[in-house]
Amino acid sequence: MTYTLVLLRHGESEWNAKNLFTGWVDVALSEKGVGEAKRGGELLKESGILPDVVHTSLLRRAMNTANYALDAADRLWIPVKRDWRLNERHYGALQGKDKAATLEQYGEEQFKLWRRSYDTPPPAIEVGSEFSQDADPRYAGAPVVLTECLKDVLERALPYVKDEVFGDLKSGKTVLVAAHGNSLRAIVKYLDEISDEDIAGVNIPTGIPLVYELDEDFKPVTKGGRYLDPEAAAASIQAVANQGKK
Numbered sequence: 001m002t003y004t005l006v007l008l009r010h011g012e013s014e015w016n017a018k019n020l021f022t023g024w025v026d027v028a029l030s031e032k033g034v035g036e037a038k039r040g041g042e043l044l045k046e047s048g049i050l051p052d053v054v055h056t057s058l059l060r061r062a063m064n065t066a067n068y069a070l071d072a073a074d075r076l077w078i079p080v081k082r083d084w085r086l087n088e089r090h091y092g093a094l095q096g097k098d099k100a101a102t103l104e105q106y107g108e109e110q111f112k113l114w115r116r117s118y119d120t121p122p123p124a125i126e127v128g129s130e131f132s133q134d135a136d137p138r139y140a141g142a143p144v145v146l147t148e149c150l151k152d153v154l155e156r157a158l159p160y161v162k163d164e165v166f167g168d169l170k171s172g173k174t175v176l177v178a179a180h181g182n183s184l185r186a187i188v189k190y191l192d193e194i195s196d197e198d199i200a201g202v203n204i205p206t207g208i209p210l211v212y213e214l215d216e217d218f219k220p221v222t223k224g225g226r227y228l229d230p231e232a233a234a235a236s237i238q239a240v241a242n243q244g245k246k
Ligand SMILES: O=C(O)[C@@H](CO)OP(=O)(O)O
Pocket: 016, 020, 021, 022, 023, 024, 088, 089, 091, 115, 181, 182, 240, 243
């Protein structure tokens, strides 16, 4: 008896296309991203992996990706649960900044540290500034977040995954989690027991379902799970890794 968990990073967003640090800024999917989301749903349908419930962040790129994918899989009717704890990593003062310009200004080492280290957060964003979410009503009741490293993301996402996602899996449901590059990196780090060092080299492609079969202890039967389109996943992973480079 195994549980089926599907992780889906949103399709390309308008700010992915522009190469800007995004974090909690609530940008839309690009046209390409909508296509990726629909293709993700077709892949689910073709492989017969049909979610019974979907969990998303509070950001429209993830919510819309889930909707496009589920529509394509003819599962738009399933229950939806949304929580800020599945949000992208808050990118602090880097939100809204160009990745290539940041790399040039601060150099490769600092850029990599901010982007992929496990426990070094970027500088905090200024309260009340253009790309801060400190007064956004959707986060009322949640702690005010001004920056996060991946460790922070893991610490807020994991309790949600253990309670809500594993809870749904336990009741026999196939679960889809539609989220973000870095919140999914945190989940994958936990599932695959990836070290703090090695997680720096892990990137998640946009719009390609990653399927994990989990045993009764919620350990992956196959480490790393499997992408439903491995070739496209490999190409997209490389593209994500290269962001910032000209
Ligand atoms: O900008 C962001 O919020 C993330 C995801 O798009 O970027 P990165 O892959 O550089 O962490």
